[in-house]
Amino acid sequence: MKIQALAVAALLSTQAFADEVAFDFKDPKGVNNIVFKLDAPLESISGTTNGISGIISADPAEPEDIEGKIIVDARTLSVPNPLMQEHMLGAEWLDTAKHPEITFEIKEVLNSKKEGNTGTAEVKGIFTMKGISKEVLVPVSVTYLPGRLADRTGGKVEGDLLVVRTNFQINRGDYGIKQGENLDKVSDVIDISLALAGAAPKK
Amino acid sequence: MKFSLRTLFRLLALFILSTCLSWWWFSGADMGWTKTYVTIPATDDVTGIQYEVKKEKFVPGVDFLALGTGLSFVIFATTFLFSAKNPKIQQR
Numbered sequence: 001m002k003i004q005a006l007a008v009a010a011l012l013s014t015q016a017f018a019d020e021v022a023f024d025f026k027d028p029k030g031v032n033n034i035v036f037k038l039d040a041p042l043e044s045i046s047g048t049t050n051g052i053s054g055i056i057s058a059d060p061a062e063p064e065d066i067e068g069k070i071i072v073d074a075r076t077l078s079v080p081n082p083l084m085q086e087h088m089l090g091a092e093w094l095d096t097a098k099h100p101e102i103t104f105e106i107k108e109v110l111n112s113k114k115e116g117n118t119g120t121a122e123v124k125g126i127f128t129m130k131g132i133s134k135e136v137l138v139p140v141s142v143t144y145l146p147g148r149l150a151d152r153t154g155g156k157v158e159g160d161l162l163v164v165r166t167n168f169q170i171n172r173g174d175y176g177i178k179q180g181e182n183l184d185k186v187s188d189v190i191d192i193s194l195a196l197a198g199a200a201p202k203k
Numbered sequence: 204m205k206f207s208l209r210t211l212f213r214l215l216a217l218f219i220l221s222t223c224l225s226w227w228w229f230s231g232a233d234m235g236w237t238k239t240y241v242t243i244p245a246t247d248d249v250t251g252i253q254y255e256v257k258k259e260k261f262v263p264g265v266d267f268l269a270l271g272t273g274l275s276f277v278i279f280a281t282t283f284l285f286s287a288k289n290p291k292i293q294q295r
Contacts, residue, residue, distance in 0.1 A: 029247070030254075031247045031250065031252050031254050032252070032254075033252070033254045033255065035255075044235075048242070048255055078257075080236075080238035080239060080240055080241070080242075080262075081235075081236040081237060081238055081239070081264070082239050083236075084236060143250075145249070145250070148249055148250075151248075151249045152247075152249045152250075161249070161250060163250045163251070163252065165252075195252040195253065195254065196252075197247070197249075197250040197252055
């Protein structure tokens with residue numbers, strides 16, 4: 001009897017994971033991008049990065065059933081001015097030699113709504129930058145595109161796509177980046193916009 | 204045509220100032236810092252993601268303008284060190 005119950009539980013858990021799909025966010029096309037903006041009284045800074053990777057496991061039928069981590073190679077953050085870039089990546093600011101990754105790990109999905117292939121939710125996660133981790137709540141829009149990976153790969157790879165978009169703010173001071181310093185030129189508030197497409201090739 | 208060293212340096216200062224000013228002006232008179240690339244917006248057809256394509260391009264900013272102006276003023280200022288009796292330079 002006990003063995004039967006265990007078998008049923010195992011079967012149910014297998015069923016639960018059967019619909020979950022792992023989407024890889026390393027994009028060889030270089031379309032996946034994160035834009036960051038800092039608008040200080042004397043200076044406005046805008047930069048981007050394409051150095052994004054990570055896996056998000058999602059069940060398209062259950063928007064709240066989502067987990068994973070997005071990783072940004074901090075060394076790929078770029079601004080158009082080379083001197084500014086050198087300072088940004090240097091030891092005084094992001095110190096990318098010691099802290100080469102910026103990560104966001106999904107912990108919990110709240111208030112999810114689904115409309116067609118698109119879902120919106122608030123995602124609670126751990127944002128880590130310069131070695132400091134903080135819990136943040138970000139509004140996320142997720143669009144599931146079944147069978148569209150082939151369109152992106154010229155028919156070479158069949159599979160699904162998951163498009164994730166979000167805009168949120170963080171304070172650089174919270175992450176030990178010159179807290180309270182140079183506020184007239186480098187805003188404490190950083191606006192972050194993500195637009196990422198993850199691919200799940202069919203096996 | 205004969206120029207004194209003083210005149211020659213003043214002409215050099217004027218040349219640097221006018222070159223920097225016109226380069227900055229005709230590159231769009233960017234009020235930000237000098238850029239070594241510009242971004243062109245693009246949209247991915249499949250996902251609809253809007254992204255930026257980087258294109259290498261030198262866009263002089265206010266720092267470039269300040270450097271050029273400063274340099275021309277320094278050269279101009281040094282001309283006051285030359286006496287009017289300095290030997291003339293033959294210019295062809």
